[in-house]
Amino acid sequence: HPDHLFEYEKLSQYVDSQQEQYVQTLRDWVAVESDSSDVLRRPDCHRMMNMTAEKLRVMGGMVDLVDIGIQELPDGKTVALPKVVTAQFGSDQRKQTVCVYGHVDVQPAKLEDGWATDPYNLTDINGNLYGRGASDNKAPVLAWIHTVEAYQALNIELPVNVKFVIEGMEETGSNGLDAMITAQRDTFFSDVDYIIISDCGWLSRRPALTYGTRGNCYFFAEVEGPKQDLHSGVYGGTVIEPMTDLIGILDTLISPSGQILIPGIREAVAPLSDQEWKMYQDIEFDIDNFKSKIGVSQLMYNNKVDLLAHRWRYPTVTIHGIDGAFSGPGTKTVIPAKVIAKFSIRQVPDMDPAMVKKQVTDYLNSVFAKRKSPNKLKVTMVIGAKPWLAETKHPLYEAGKAAVKRVFNVEPDLIREGGTIPIAKTFEDVTGKSIIMLPIGGFDDGLHSQNEKMSRYNYIEGTKLFIAYLHEVAHLKKD
Numbered sequence: 244h245p246d247h248l249f250e251y252e253k254l255s256q257y258v259d260s261q262q263e264q265y266v267q268t269l270r271d272w273v274a275v276e277s278d279s280s281d282v283l284r285r286p287d288c289h290r291m292m293n294m295t296a297e298k299l300r301v302m303g304g305m306v307d308l309v310d311i312g313i314q315e316l317p318d319g320k321t322v323a324l325p326k327v328v329t330a331q332f333g334s335d336q337r338k339q340t341v342c343v344y345g346h347v348d349v350q351p352a353k354l355e356d357g358w359a360t361d362p363y364n365l366t367d368i369n370g371n372l373y374g375r376g377a378s379d380n381k382a383p384v385l386a387w388i389h390t391v392e393a394y395q396a397l398n399i400e401l402p403v404n405v406k407f408v409i410e411g412m413e414e415t416g417s418n419g420l421d422a423m424i425t426a427q428r429d430t431f432f433s434d435v436d437y438i439i440i441s442d443c444g445w446l447s448r449r450p451a452l453t454y455g456t457r458g459n460c461y462f463f464a465e466v467e468g469p470k471q472d473l474h475s476g477v478y479g480g481t482v483i484e485p486m487t488d489l490i491g492i493l494d495t496l497i498s499p500s501g502q503i504l505i506p507g508i509r510e511a512v513a514p515l516s517d518q519e520w521k522m523y524q525d526i527e528f529d530i531d532n533f534k535s536k537i538g539v540s541q542l543m544y545n546n547k548v549d550l551l552a553h554r555w556r557y558p559t560v561t562i563h564g565i566d567g568a569f570s571g572p573g574t575k576t577v578i579p580a581k582v583i584a585k586f587s588i589r590q591v592p593d594m595d596p597a598m599v600k601k602q603v604t605d606y607l608n609s610v611f612a613k614r615k616s617p618n619k620l621k622v623t624m625v626i627g628a629k630p631w632l633a634e635t636k637h638p639l640y641e642a643g644k645a646a647v648k649r650v651f652n653v654e655p656d657l658i659r660e661g662g663t664i665p666i667a668k669t670f671e672d673v674t675g676k677s678i679i680m681l682p683i684g685g686f687d688d689g690l691h692s693q694n695e696k697m698s699r700y701n702y703i704e705g706t707k708l709f710i711a712y713l714h715e716v717a718h719l720k721k722d
């Protein structure tokens with residue numbers, strides 16, 4: 244391991260010297276409302292992809308903006324998907340080639356949701372940089388770009404070839420990306436040795452390496468009744484109300500104690516092994532801190548192992564919202580004519596999204612039939628993302644431990660992520676290459692929440708971690 248050749252101190256000092264510039268670039272990126280779930284914001288998504296491509300082009304990368312086609316909307320209309328940015332730095336066949344995946348689309352956010360600051364104006368409060376997408380996933384993507392830039396700026400040869408795949412639809416299920424990866428398997432991906440993803444966070448203040456993500460099956464359940472909304476005084480009591488039907492069937496998905504009631508779901512889940520139990524038992528996790536951070540007095544479980552297991556390796560049902568329901572201020576006395584529930588089920592090994600689609604659809608149809616309602620129920624699955632699980636004994640994880648040790652002087656936690664990176668399993672299946680998830684987000688970054696943030700500390704030290712990681716990967720045995 245020729246450590247004497249690794250100019251880590253120089254690179255690290257360079258990163259420190261660029262901090263204000265890095266924060267400004269993040270501010271420019273956060274200012275783009277690249278919400279992939281709202282088609283009205285699609286021009287911003289296109290702009291975000293162009294900005295990403297331009298940044299990589301200026302650095303001399305071989306950059307492509309790959310057209311991945313169109314998205315079909317529920318009303319039958321179509322809209323162009325944001326292009327995928329691919330880039331390449333170096334093509335030395337003697338070196339390892341890593342492919343960094345990330346996304347620059349974001350979840351929706353409005354000041355009225357309860358943000359303390361404008362979500363699209365990156366605001367520094369005590370070293371925390373608040374803004375939508377700051378942690379998920381714009382700062383980590385920039386940290387990877389700055390990693391390459393740092394080597395370039397100091398005229399230090401990159402220890403590995405670095406490729407990028409940056410998309411703009413992750414938050415909506417990575418539409419179109421599977422097909423693009425399959426199409427480029429023997430071209431762009433042919434010389435890739437490893438895939439690195441930094442789209443998740445630590446469990447505590449201790450750095451972590453992530454070896455699993457849950458998948459997600461996202462459903463729409465539509466109940467349609469009268470031809471238009473009705474006065475609840477004039478018609479209430481005479482019509483069978485779509486909202487009552489919908490709430491009735493939603494209430495059969497999960498019990499108050501968190502048991503999923505859809506037949507077949509629990510049976511498919513791989514049992515918790517003794518080894519896993521021991522791993523969870525050994526992880527430091529402060530339950531009181533977790534509770535106070537999210538502002539709850541009681542959780543589903545009182546012990547660490549159950550809490551971690553239910554965050555990471557058991558499925559769950561979440562009801563997200565009801566389209567068509569009255570939700571404005573005031574007291575509108577309406578019977579909504581058509582309501583669409585949006586709910587999702589996080590997926591874990593050995594669940595299969597195709598099977599879950601059938602289980603959920605059959606179950607809801609049977610529960611609805613028992614109501615003998617004249618209304619119409621339509622269930623559709625709009626995202627079917629698989630879970631992903633890695634072998635932690637893989638050298639990629641040993642490299643991760645060494646890099647964390649160099650930068651933070653501690654051993655990382657080995658953790659799983661409760662969220663979903665829809666493309667992770669596809670990357671592995673199509674390219675046959677191993678993935679590591681190397682998070683730099685803080686445990687309290689508030690992803691998808693009000694007041695999402697990235698700390699300066701994690702942004703800057705995270706960049707150093709990536710610099711150190713490339714050095715470690717360079718010394719893995721080439722297959």
Ligand SMILES: C[C@H](N)C(=O)N[C@@H](Cc1c[nH]cn1)C(=O)O
Pocket residue numbers: 379380413414415416442443459461626628660661662663664665690
């Ligand atoms: C973990 C990642 N940063 C993330 O937030 N992913 C989203 C992707 C998704 C899943 N269903 C719909 N979008 C998530 O886990 O919610």
Ligand SMILES: [Zn+2]
Pocket residue numbers: 346379380413442443
């Ligand atoms: Zn993300």
Ligand SMILES: [Zn+2]
Pocket residue numbers: 350379414690691
């Ligand atoms: Zn996200």
